[in-house]
Amino acid sequence: MSKYSLYGSELIDSKIDHILCVVRQEFLKVFPIEELKALVLGGGYGRGEGGVRFEGDDEFPYNDLDFFVISRDIPLYKKLKYQKALAELHYKLTDQLGIDIDFSPIQSLRALPQAPFWLVWYELRYGHRIVIGNTHILNYLPRWEDDSVPLIEAVKLLLNRGVGLWKAKQVISEDTGTGDLDFVMRNIHKAIQAIGDSILISRHQYHWSNIKRMERAQTTFKELPFLHNEFTAQYINSMEFKLQPQYSDLSAGEMLTIIENLIPTFIDAYYYIWACMVSRNSIGPENYYREIQAYFTNNLLEKDVLKNLVLNIKEFKFSAYSHELYCQYPRYRLICTFPWFLWNEELVHTDIDKCLSLSYGSTQDLRYNRFIELWEKYN
Numbered sequence: 467m468s469k470y471s472l473y474g475s476e477l478i479d480s481k482i483d484h485i486l487c488v489v490r491q492e493f494l495k496v497f498p499i500e501e502l503k504a505l506v507l508g509g510g511y512g513r514g515e516g517g518v519r520f521e522g523d524d525e526f527p528y529n530d531l532d533f534f535v536i537s538r539d540i541p542l543y544k545k546l547k548y549q550k551a552l553a554e555l556h557y558k559l560t561d562q563l564g565i566d567i568d569f570s571p572i573q574s575l576r577a578l579p580q581a582p583f584w585l586v587w588y589e590l591r592y593g594h595r596i597v598i599g600n601t602h603i604l605n606y607l608p609r610w611e612d613d614s615v616p617l618i619e620a621v622k623l624l625l626n627r628g629v630g631l632w633k634a635k636q637v638i639s640e641d642t643g644t645g646d647l648d649f650v651m652r653n654i655h656k657a658i659q660a661i662g663d664s665i666l667i668s669r670h671q672y673h674w675s676n677i678k679r680m681e682r683a684q685t686t687f688k689e690l691p692f693l694h695n696e697f698t699a700q701y702i703n704s705m706e707f708k709l710q711p712q713y714s715d716l717s718a719g720e721m722l723t724i725i726e727n728l729i730p731t732f733i734d735a736y737y738y739i740w741a742c743m744v745s746r747n748s749i750g751p752e753n754y755y756r757e758i759q760a761y762f763t764n765n766l767l768e769k770d771v772l773k774n775l776v777l778n779i780k781e782f783k784f785s786a787y788s789h790e791l792y793c794q795y796p797r798y799r800l801i802c803t804f805p806w807f808l809w810n811e812e813l814v815h816t817d818i819d820k821c822l823s824l825s826y827g828s829t830q831d832l833r834y835n836r837f838i839e840l841w842e843k844y845n
Contacts, residue, residue, distance in 0.1 A: 489505075489567060511527070516528075533597070536603055556569055618743070621743070623667075647721065655704040655707045667739075668738070676709065733805070758801060762798055781796060781843075796840060799821045800837065
């Protein structure tokens, strides 16, 4: 059985072992070992559930390799220096190895016990491989429970996968070839996975393992009337794609039809998660903005206000100043406008241009471009 995947063999293991060897050697050229506590492989391969693409008798890794850097206490100027070097190393290794090699922002060992309950930390805590350093270092992270993943993580997940779905539609409209259609199919599957995963979070059934989530989906999805009868099979199929991806022979038109059919379920799931967040029977375009405005206002911590003000002033100067918008982290603007962005929802009480800090009456293209620009910085 493969160390890094459910379906691969020793062949994929040898290839990933080689990748790890190269990453280890190159990493230590830019990050001194005396400053390091651990380099950790996370993501699917760290959990032993990485994607494997079969081509004839050969096997290839499919997903990105995600590395997390845990350091000793180091001065800020050194952290910035190493972070810049790792950003450059990302491009070098991705080009050299033919697969995305990603490095997380550097985290100090001291910060681990206070790490926020984010999906990325939770999944790393329970599924990883140490590439360099202390084998037990992630025991410093809190022992989070599967049934306690915060609902805001479901919102962030749907936001990110919704943007991926929008980008997939743009690729189809540009019709630039089969390589791009592979991107489209990946993002269709990611959107389906996000719908299912967000529902599991809302029902306290999420688990860091893909296999466990597929098992729990069989019963959990039946509890929700807005999920059509075929969705469970659709979700499991998309999770299987994550583990054993294959090229699709669907045309661009067929993929576009899948996206158009998927968006109503995506909408229902997104509003359902928000209804759970704010303890309402339902959320829709008529009350969405007012409810999320109240939620974020009530949950804003005083210690975050100054930091958020600085970020907003740096990003937007004083264009279309709003105390409500400037006191929140800039992702708030994306959440405010997300239903408009993905499915052109007319939201009551929502000024799209003001939220995106644009001139009144801006074109749709300008609005979309600003949304994507902010998403790339603050997602």
